[in-house]
Amino acid sequence: MSEKSSTVTDDMFETKERHRRYLRAVNNPVRRDILRSIDKGNRTVSAISDDMDLDNKSLKWHLDILIDGFCVEEKIEDDQAKYLLTKEGKVVDFLDK
Secondary structure, three states: OOOOOOOOOOOHHHHHHHHHHHHHHHOOHHHHHHHHHHHOOOOOHHHHHHHHOOOHHHHHHHHHHHHHOOOEEEEEEOOEEEEEEOOOHHHHHHHOO
């Protein structure tokens, strides 16, 4: 993979802060399940919510933490937010093993 990591910078303190944000994001089983849902192809709030039986307000809160933790990117397509896994978010398959 040639894609550069979002959690590593040239500054040690900045990298430490990015790692803290990343670990906060993935250190929650609900957020790991959200990452798996997105990985299965559920890209919208309604699709993820239906897949997980989670209300939209709670889901949006978790998605905001995943975005802040560099795991998910929000893209607007056809006036609708769609969520995509980043390189960091794709490691969800290895987190619970």
